Amino acid sequence: MAKLELKYGNHACAEAAIIAGCRFYAGYPITPSSEIAEKMAELLPKYGGVFIQMEDEIAAMGATVGGSFAGLKSMTATSGPGFSLKQENLGYAFMVEAPCVVVNVQRGGPSTGLPTQPGQQEIMQSLWGTHGDKLIPVFYPGNVQEIMEETIRAFNWAERLRTPVVLLLDEVLGHMRETVDMEQFASDKVEIWDRKMPDVPPEEYLPYKPGEDDVPAIAPYGTPGYRGHATGLHHDYTGFPTTDPETCQELIDRLIRKVKNRQPELEKNEEYKLDDAEIAIVTFGTTARAAKTAVDLAREKGIKVGLLRVITIWPSPEETLNKLAKSVKAILVPELNMGQYVLEVERCAKGEAPVYRLNRANGKIIYPHEILAKIEEIAKGGK
Amino acid sequence: MSTPNIPMEKIIEKKPYFKYLRLNKMPTIWCPGCGIGQAFRATCMALDELGIPNDKVAMVSGIGCSSRTPGYFDGFTLHTTHGRAPTFATGLKLARPELTTIVFTGDGDALAIGGNHFIHAARRNIDLTVVLINNWIYGMTGGQVSPTTPTGSYATTTPYGNYEPQFDIAKLAIAAGATYVARGTAYHAMELKKLIMDGIKHKGFSLIEVLSPCTIVYGRKNRMSIEEMYFWFKENTIPVKAWEKLPEEKRAGKIPRGVLYHDDSRPEYTELYWNKVKELSGGEK
Ligand SMILES: Cc1ncc(C[n+]2csc(CCOP(=O)(O)OP(=O)(O)O)c2C)c(N)n1
Ligand code: SF4
Numbered sequence: 001m002a003k004l005e006l007k008y009g010n011h012a013c014a015e016a017a018i019i020a021g022c023r024f025y026a027g028y029p030i031t032p033s034s035e036i037a038e039k040m041a042e043l044l045p046k047y048g049g050v051f052i053q054m055e056d057e058i059a060a061m062g063a064t065v066g067g068s069f070a071g072l073k074s075m076t077a078t079s080g081p082g083f084s085l086k087q088e089n090l091g092y093a094f095m096v097e098a099p100c101v102v103v104n105v106q107r108g109g110p111s112t113g114l115p116t117q118p119g120q121q122e123i124m125q126s127l128w129g130t131h132g133d134k135l136i137p138v139f140y141p142g143n144v145q146e147i148m149e150e151t152i153r154a155f156n157w158a159e160r161l162r163t164p165v166v167l168l169l170d171e172v173l174g175h176m177r178e179t180v181d182m183e184q185f186a187s188d189k190v191e192i193w194d195r196k197m198p199d200v201p202p203e204e205y206l207p208y209k210p211g212e213d214d215v216p217a218i219a220p221y222g223t224p225g226y227r228g229h230a231t232g233l234h235h236d237y238t239g240f241p242t243t244d245p246e247t248c249q250e251l252i253d254r255l256i257r258k259v260k261n262r263q264p265e266l267e268k269n270e271e272y273k274l275d276d277a278e279i280a281i282v283t284f285g286t287t288a289r290a291a292k293t294a295v296d297l298a299r300e301k302g303i304k305v306g307l308l309r310v311i312t313i314w315p316s317p318e319e320t321l322n323k324l325a326k327s328v329k330a331i332l333v334p335e336l337n338m339g340q341y342v343l344e345v346e347r348c349a350k351g352e353a354p355v356y357r358l359n360r361a362n363g364k365i366i367y368p369h370e371i372l373a374k375i376e377e378i379a380k381g382g383k
Numbered sequence: 384m385s386t387p388n389i390p391m392e393k394i395i396e397k398k399p400y401f402k403y404l405r406l407n408k409m410p411t412i413w414c415p416g417c418g419i420g421q422a423f424r425a426t427c428m429a430l431d432e433l434g435i436p437n438d439k440v441a442m443v444s445g446i447g448c449s450s451r452t453p454g455y456f457d458g459f460t461l462h463t464t465h466g467r468a469p470t471f472a473t474g475l476k477l478a479r480p481e482l483t484t485i486v487f488t489g490d491g492d493a494l495a496i497g498g499n500h501f502i503h504a505a506r507r508n509i510d511l512t513v514v515l516i517n518n519w520i521y522g523m524t525g526g527q528v529s530p531t532t533p534t535g536s537y538a539t540t541t542p543y544g545n546y547e548p549q550f551d552i553a554k555l556a557i558a559a560g561a562t563y564v565a566r567g568t569a570y571h572a573m574e575l576k577k578l579i580m581d582g583i584k585h586k587g588f589s590l591i592e593v594l595s596p597c598t599i600v601y602g603r604k605n606r607m608s609i610e611e612m613y614f615w616f617k618e619n620t621i622p623v624k625a626w627e628k629l630p631e632e633k634r635a636g637k638i639p640r641g642v643l644y645h646d647d648s649r650p651e652y653t654e655l656y657w658n659k660v661k662e663l664s665g666g667e668k
Contacts, residue, residue, distance in 0.1 A: 024478055048664040050477045050656070055503040059470040062463065062500075066443075066474020069461065074474075092464050221459040222479045224438040229454060231462035240408060240454060 014039035016148035020155035023049035024067030024074040033105035057082035061089035071220025077103035091130030117363030118171035120336035138314035144178035214258035277306030294371035321348035334358035400427040416609035418569030418595025429580040449489035449516035466497025505559035509652040518597035562587035
């Protein structure tokens with residue numbers, strides 16, 4: 001039995017976080033993400049959790065890591081400039097392996113840009129934002145139902161891999177209302193993962209000694225006996241600073257590997273009419289909704305087009321994209337930015353098919369007829 | 384690093400506060416004569432006298448020489464990003480109110496890059512004890528000017544002398560809403576222990592500013608020896624009671640030390656928050 005409810009995108013994100021077990025939220029208001037904070041402020045105290053509005057986004061990210069180390073599933077949400085401010089502490093979260101979810105409801109940038117209008121301009125910042133090498137998974141849902149699914153999935157992977165996970169939305173998704181089937185989120189249906197706790201006595205506990213899955217167990221701060229040290233500096237299994245080149249390389253190798261090795265499990269895409277497609281559209285989020293309509297419109301005109309909607313945008317679905325490039329004559333990547341994910345698609349296509357772009361960064365969404373026009377051009381052999 | 388041959392129990396018998404030290408991480412990175420060690424020792428002694436077990440203490444720091452302290456403290460420790468320690472500590476304390484949470488920080492860390500977090504933690508009156516090592520300089524990065532470098536002093540980035548005014552940390556904290564504010568020095572070690580003890584006991588935001596010599600960097604730049612720096616604190620700081628009695632003209636150049644402000648009447652943040660949670664969630668945490 002379906003249990004249909006009309007939900008607002010940002011609220012759906014907050015409600016799903018609660019379902020996932022989130023009990024700590026620290027944030028700073030910014031459009032178009034603020035309703036996530038507002039909903040969390042209402043819900044968390046009722047669920048015995050912590051909500052705090054911090055003095056800025058840097059602080060919010062810091063407090064989120066603090067909450068995570070205390071053992072609570074933790075989250076923060078922001079947009080554009082706020083996401084930039086979080087970068088340093090996001091890198092810290094990655095380095096100390098603090099599980100947490102960072103939501104970025106994208107607006108138009110750069111700078112304060114277009115506060116109340118959509119953009120998909122933080123693709124590269126999500127992938128490469130903080131300084132140093134890292135691999136932080138990035139999920140990008142495409143409708144309100146999926147906002148809930150992906151929020152829960154983000155928490156699950158954050159806890160399971162002991163890592164921060166970025167959840168990208170855009171203004172349109174955050175501010176839209178859609179029907180959600182709540183049946184799948186019932187407590188007996190939804191799968192929830194928790195972080196790995198140490199299974200050794202305190203004397204043997206090493207907070208950064210990884211298991212076979214490259215993930216170390218973590219005891220919440222305050223657990224008697226299981227004291228530990230965390231630092232953003234390179235560190236060994238004990239958590240203490242080291243400059244030993246081998247240990248440092250091993251640490252970075254492991255931090256990247258623990259995510260990279262799970263790529264097949266992390267990978268999530270939606271395929272639409274790709275079976276016989278000669279032209280493939282690759283995109284995500286709001287733009288994918290327009291692309292889907294464009295596929296139907298093109299099909300009506302007899303052009304064989306299909307859509308690959310990428311949901312786990314990082315780590316990239318390298319093989320899937322490469323296979324796709326081999327099976328089609330051309331790929332089109334429409335994005336609400338001046339060309340970011342297209343670079344990933346080009347990299348993965350490895351020249352197997354020409355990759356075309358359709359870009360916009362003026363706060364307006366890309367409409368289906370615009371994508372259709374581009375497809376017709378490509379089908380005719382034009383640019 | 385090798386641990387001393389004397390069995391730990393023997394050491395702790397003589398110096399019980401040693402139980403808070405991660406002896407296998409010694410020696411520390413601090414330069415000879417540096418005041419940070421004094422403040423750290425005072426903190427451990429304060430905890431010991433209050434009888435707070437290791438498992439009940441979290442210590443959080445930012446970046447700087449002073450911020451290396453948690454690495455040597457055998458509790459739940461977080462060495463975070465430059466200036467942001469109060470934010471991590473706020474998250475930790477809110478989620479685990481039962482932990483005595485100490486922030487160890489430096490003047491640059493807490494007041495330059497971290498100024499905003501510092502005043503907001505004070506404003507909330509959250510139960511953190513901030514031990515702020517004021518050594519008038521950026522030690523770790525090699526001697527650049529800090530918001531507390533005395534006007535006229537030399538730093539690597541003020542080769543012609545500092546022309547900016549100094550922050551008065553205590554006044555800043557009081558104005559921001561801190562409910563326990565004290566100032567001690569690395570010279571007055573036992574007094575410092577008492578100030579930190581009271582700060583930990585105090586339920587609310589406590590600041591203990593510790594005037595502390597950066598013997599190597601500040602000392603060298605300003606041609607002061609280790610001894611001169613310690614003596615400077617002895618000669619130029621006055622217990623607050625005596626200072627209050629001094630006529631205005633005699634106060635110039637002198638710094639009051641001791642408890643500068645103490646207010647028990649304002650509610651503490653975590654308690655306020657969790658009471659609200661109890662009310663809204665029907666008692667569950
Ligand atoms: C974002 C950022 N900016 C700058 C630095 C470099 N940095 C490290 S320590 C420090 C100053 C520390 O001074 P202080 O807090 O007074 O501590 P001290 O070393 O004197 O104890 C600076 C600027 C940094 N680590 N991070
Ligand atoms: S540089 Fe200064 S503050 Fe840092 S350890 Fe040396 S003496 Fe202490």
